Amino acid sequence: MRxxxxxxxxxxxxxxxxxxxxxxxxxxxxxxPAGEICVLVGPSGGGKTTALKLVNRLIPLSSxxxxxxxxxxxxxxxxxxxxxxxxxxxxxxxFPHMTVEENIATVPRLLGWSRQRIRExxxxxxxLVGLDPDHDRRRxxxxxxxxxxxxxxxxxxxxxxxPLMLMDEPFGAxxxxxxxxxxEEFLRLQRELGKTVVFVTHDIDEAIKLxxxxxxxxxxxxxxxxxxxxxxxxxPADEFVAQFVGADRALKALTLRTLGDxxxxxxxxxxxxxxxxxxxxxxxxxxVLVAEGxxxxxxxxxxxxPLGTATRDDLLA
Amino acid sequence: MIPSFGQGSACERTNGWWCTDWLRDHxxxxxxxxxxxxxxxxxxAVAVGFAIASALAIAGFRFRLVDAPVGALADFLYxxxxxxxxxxxxxxxxxxxxxxxxxxxxYTLLVLxxxxxxxxxxxxxDVLEAARGMGLTRVQTFVRVELPLAAPAVLAGLRIATVSxxxxxxxxxxxxxxxLGEPIFVxxxxxxxxxxxxxxxxxxxxxxxxxxxxxxxxxxxxxxxxRLR
Numbered sequence: 073m074r075x076x077x078x079x080x081x082x083x084x085x086x087x088x089x090x091x092x093x094x095x096x097x098x099x100x101x102x103x104x105p106a107g108e109i110c111v112l113v114g115p116s117g118g119g120k121t122t123a124l125k126l127v128n129r130l131i132p133l134s135s136x137x138x139x140x141x142x143x144x145x146x147x148x149x150x151x152x153x154x155x156x157x158x159x160x161x162x163x164x165x166x167f168p169h170m171t172v173e174e175n176i177a178t179v180p181r182l183l184g185w186s187r188q189r190i191r192e193x194x195x196x197x198x199x200l201v202g203l204d205p206d207h208d209r210r211r212x213x214x215x216x217x218x219x220x221x222x223x224x225x226x227x228x229x230x231x232x233x234x235p236l237m238l239m240d241e242p243f244g245a246x247x248x249x250x251x252x253x254x255x256e257e258f259l260r261l262q263r264e265l266g267k268t269v270v271f272v273t274h275d276i277d278e279a280i281k282l283x284x285x286x287x288x289x290x291x292x293x294x295x296x297x298x299x300x301x302x303x304x305x306x307x308p309a310d311e312f313v314a315q316f317v318g319a320d321r322a323l324k325a326l327t328l329r330t331l332g333d334x335x336x337x338x339x340x341x342x343x344x345x346x347x348x349x350x351x352x353x354x355x356x357x358x359x360v361l362v363a364e365g366x367x368x369x370x371x372x373x374x375x376x377x378p379l380g381t382a383t384r385d386d387l388l389a
Numbered sequence: 390m391i392p393s394f395g396q397g398s399a400c401e402r403t404n405g406w407w408c409t410d411w412l413r414d415h416x417x418x419x420x421x422x423x424x425x426x427x428x429x430x431x432x433x434a435v436a437v438g439f440a441i442a443s444a445l446a447i448a449g450f451r452f453r454l455v456d457a458p459v460g461a462l463a464d465f466l467y468x469x470x471x472x473x474x475x476x477x478x479x480x481x482x483x484x485x486x487x488x489x490x491x492x493x494x495x496y497t498l499l500v501l502x503x504x505x506x507x508x509x510x511x512x513x514x515d516v517l518e519a520a521r522g523m524g525l526t527r528v529q530t531f532v533r534v535e536l537p538l539a540a541p542a543v544l545a546g547l548r549i550a551t552v553s554x555x556x557x558x559x560x561x562x563x564x565x566x567x568x569l570g571e572p573i574f575v576x577x578x579x580x581x582x583x584x585x586x587x588x589x590x591x592x593x594x595x596x597x598x599x600x601x602x603x604x605x606x607x608x609x610x611x612x613x614x615x616r617l618r
Contacts, residue, residue: 128522130518130521130522150524151524151526152524153524154521154522154523154524155523155524157522159519159522159523161515161518161519161522162515163513163515164515164519165513165515165516165517165518165519165520165522166516166519167516167519167520167533167534167538168516168538168614169537169538169540169612169614169615170614178523178525179523179524182523182524182525182529212613212614212617214614214617215617225519228523229523238522
């Protein structure tokens with residue numbers, strides 16, 4: 073029985089292109105625990121996409137090793153390795169001549185699943201990624217919006233239930249509003265599925281939002297820091313990381329927690345105070361206070377019932 | 390020279406533009422056999438051309454080194470006027486159907502080969518990367534992704550090749566007494582009988598249009614996705 077999520081270990085993984093002075097990825101060592109999202113982030117030239125493609129051997133390692141649940145990727149047959157890893161790319165790369173259903177069925181077909189099992193899996197996945205199983209499954213990629221295409225791309229990568237997902241700037245080409253929604257849905261999916269995910273982005277905000285851990289790569293493919301978002305924001309390892317995460321890192325740290333994480337004060341339900349849903353991030357809550365010129369807000373649950381109050385100092389504590 | 394229009398109807402004796410009675414009398418012994426021969430000549434030429442072009446295109450696509458010389462050869466063949474090519478081949482292969490087919494096949498190669506190679510090369514890089522990343526083998530990628538995605542370009546080439554072959558095949562009558570060119574040549578050489586020239590020429594046009602229509606239909610059925618967007 074295949075595990076739901078796999079531990080991924082980079083062990084001195086190096087990619088050196090011939091004729092280049094610097095390696096693209098330089099002795100990268102890090103461990104992604106099973107079921108966590110590791111975001112590779114950094115400036116262009118940092119080798120984050122290269123590092124990702126080393127895992128499914130789209131780019132061959134020069135030296136070092138990468139292990140999935142203890143097995144070196146070099147010991148696995150190339151085709152077996154790739155069919156066991158979900159792969160999502162920015163341009164999606166859906167097959168234009170296949171319907172949504174056929175696209176999603178690609179790997180299960182290669183693996184020789186029965187028709188019945190494939191059909192059931194496709195319907196399940198369409199539901200999972202928020203598409204209409206009846207209507208959308210017969211459509212061709214050209215008939216879908218960019219956001220819908222990437223949902224199909226995600227469903228296709230998940231089709232054979234791989235324990236490891238590689239995602240290369242999957243939301244990079246999508247407009248900000250749809251991107252934010254896809255990020256939310258991706259997090260919801262991940263809570264449900266608990267895959268091990270390696271996610272590449274150049275957007276530090278996306279990294280903070282999605283990552284259980286963030287690996288910041290700098291020029292020459294060197295690992296600058298590998299840590300949780302909170303620790304990277306609170307204690308950047310060096311000047312490079314501090315600059316990369318931005319001068320507003322204290323503010324960014326506020327996006328990591330919601331009003332629900334605070335010990336709320338019992339309210340004196342003053343009229344005129346802003347009412348803010350409990351799921352709001354501290355940063356957005358602070359923005360409300362600043363915009364409305366108040367010192368205190370009322371936290372409400374989904375039904376709009378007051379749960380308590382929080383002051384500006386509570387948010388910043 | 391006083392042309393003789395035979396002993397037919399008044400229309401035939403006066404060389405009318407459109408003698409229905411002549412058409413009726415000679416459909417069976419002249420036009421229909423010519424039409425069937427024309428279909429056969431064209432079909433063989435396109436089928437053989439397609440087979441050769443496919444083999445060359447797969448080679449040219451896989452090995453860039455092959456592409457330039459094959460493309461240049463196809464270009465060169467295409468530039469030879471058809472009459473000249475027939476004349477050049479007669480000393481080698483005689484006044485035979487082979488001569489005709491060699492010439493007709495030569496003309497299909499350029500458009501078929503070029504469209505096939507362009508079709509295969511036109512497969513988007515992200516699609517190929519996704520295919521590789523999902524663990525499709527080279528052969529699977531070719532059969533399941535590259536070939537179907539090249540199909541619209543291949544079919545477009547096939548349409549052009551078919552229509553031009555049907556047109557060029559009328560010239561085959563210079564070499565062998567076959568095809569819709571034959572009644573035209575007979576009429577031109579003997580008596581300039583207008584009805585026969587118009588009827589045979591009209592059939593050639595109708596055949597080309599029909600073949601084109603069939604291929605358009607095939608294109609819609611085989612590649613429904615290519616018309617989206």
